[in-house]
Amino acid sequence: MSSVHLREFQYPDDYAAARQIWAHAGNGIQLRRSDEPEEIHKKLQRDPDLFLVAEVDGRIVGTVIGGFDGRRGMVYHLAVAGPYQEEGIGSLLMEELENRLRLKGCIRCYLLVTTDNHQAMAFYNRRGWKRMDEVYIFGKELE
Amino acid sequence: MQKVLLAEDDYTMVSLLKTLLSMEGYEVETLLDKHGDLLDNIRSEKPDFMLLDIFLGDQNGIDIIREMRKIPDLKAVKVIMTSGIDKTEECLAAGADDFLLKPYMPEDLIQKLRS
Secondary structure, three states: OOOOEEOOOOOOOOOHHHHHHHHHHHHHHHHHHOOOOHHHHOOOOHHHHHEEEEEEEEEEEEEEEEEEEEOOOOEEEEOOHHHHHOOHHHHHHHHHHHHHHOOOEEEEEEEOOOOOOOOHHHHHHHHHOOOOOOOOOOOOOOO | OOOOEOOOOOHHHHHHHHHHHHOOOOOEOOOOOOOOOOOHHHHOOOOOEEEEEEEEOOOOOHHHHHHOOHHHHOOEEEEEEEEEEOOOHHHEEEEEEEEOOOOHEEEHHHHHHOO
């Protein structure tokens, strides 16, 4: 495979390619209002350096979105396009994001995995992430 | 003005492509929210080009292109098929004119339309 290049997401140029990757990522990513162009644009007003894409031969083939609120980090939408999976691109994206979060002073991060996504759980376990059985995730829509 | 028909089931992608292709001078129609027979809808739109996703809800784009190529009115439509898996050979064999592997950049689509 050609070399992988990581860079920051550029809005709006990269949006269509990123959305196609998320749409084909299976149950691991459920496209929601937060993924609409205006919401992605809003997210980029904060931590634009934590939204990364992976390119191969000039094509976007992977994404990861990070966030840091000053206390905790969050990781969203780690996804790699089908033909490019199992090539270590997800690991490269996570490594770069974790480094960037660390440099911002982040000492602990969270991410969400659907309960049936065993492949993702194994991936994160290998990278040193620990499942937190002692907590539930609560969510609320703020209209 | 040449007409592009979008057979894609992601509303946001359709909206993006509509904006982009309109800026490039194409008339753009979509099959979203169209009721009735799919082939009848395509025939009534009389598109010059069609962007056809392989996975369209409960329908398969490969079956659709095969049916299209049996209908005299639809034989001349230039059909570009798309998927997240490389199905180039299968799509071309079924009658597609071209194939775009997702994720593609909008410029890739415009290049295919112009080629």
